[in-house]
Amino acid sequence: MEKSARDSSKLSTPLLDRFWSRVVKSDGCWMWMSPPPKNGYGRISVNGRLWSVHRLSYQMHFGDIPAGLFVCHHCDNRRCVRPDHLFLGTSLDNVRDMIAKGRSRHPNPPPHPGELHGQARLTASQVIEMRRAYAAGEGSYAQMAARFGVHPQTVASIIQGKRWRHLLDGASSFGAPSVSVATGSAFASTLSDLASLR
Numbered sequence: 001m002e003k004s005a006r007d008s009s010k011l012s013t014p015l016l017d018r019f020w021s022r023v024v025k026s027d028g029c030w031m032w033m034s035p036p037p038k039n040g041y042g043r044i045s046v047n048g049r050l051w052s053v054h055r056l057s058y059q060m061h062f063g064d065i066p067a068g069l070f071v072c073h074h075c076d077n078r079r080c081v082r083p084d085h086l087f088l089g090t091s092l093d094n095v096r097d098m099i100a101k102g103r104s105r106h107p108n109p110p111p112h113p114g115e116l117h118g119q120a121r122l123t124a125s126q127v128i129e130m131r132r133a134y135a136a137g138e139g140s141y142a143q144m145a146a147r148f149g150v151h152p153q154t155v156a157s158i159i160q161g162k163r164w165r166h167l168l169d170g171a172s173s174f175g176a177p178s179v180s181v182a183t184g185s186a187f188a189s190t191l192s193d194l195a196s197l198r
């Protein structure tokens with residue numbers, strides 16, 4: 001208690017006024033209002049340095065934050081500065097807590113494996129659609145190129161199976177198609193048969 005009182009006294013009164021004038025207290029969380037939080041965490045400028053307000057609140061109420069420890073939220077409101085909603089944790093605790101609360105999200109989900117390797121301009125479903133359309137006689141390489149917004153050479157290498165070969169596996173849709181249909185009896189043997197299976 002003595003320690004926390006001593007640490008609190010380091011903060012000048014104007015700062016405390018400035019701090020609490022920007023907080024809206026409720027029965028639940030005490031929310032930081034301004035300036036609007038970045039990354040969800042409220043910040044305040046003290047002597048030219050930006051401080052996270054939840055960390056500042058923790059320090060005001062409980063004393064210094066040991067090196068390497070994080071101030072976490074029980075309430076999951078990053079802009080909350082209510083001291084009894086705050087707890088000290090390691091970075092691991094912080095990550096666990098984040099995952100447990102479902103806050104961990106990939107900002108950019110990793111691409112589908114087939115969409116790597118410099119073929120990223122088309123998606124797998126576009127490639128499948130392009131092959132289907134070409135096989136169905138819906139256009140030339142050049143027309144496919146215009147339709148899918150790629151170079152005709154790209155269309156050629158896709159149709160010929162030089163690119164996106166993994167999507168062909170076993171289907172061998174070009175040349176001698178052997179596409180079985182739901183009835184189980186019919187096998188397409190020409191491009192027009194293939195088209196009729198749509």
Ligand SMILES: [Zn+2]
Pocket residue numbers: 028029030075076077080081082085
């Ligand atoms: Zn809270």
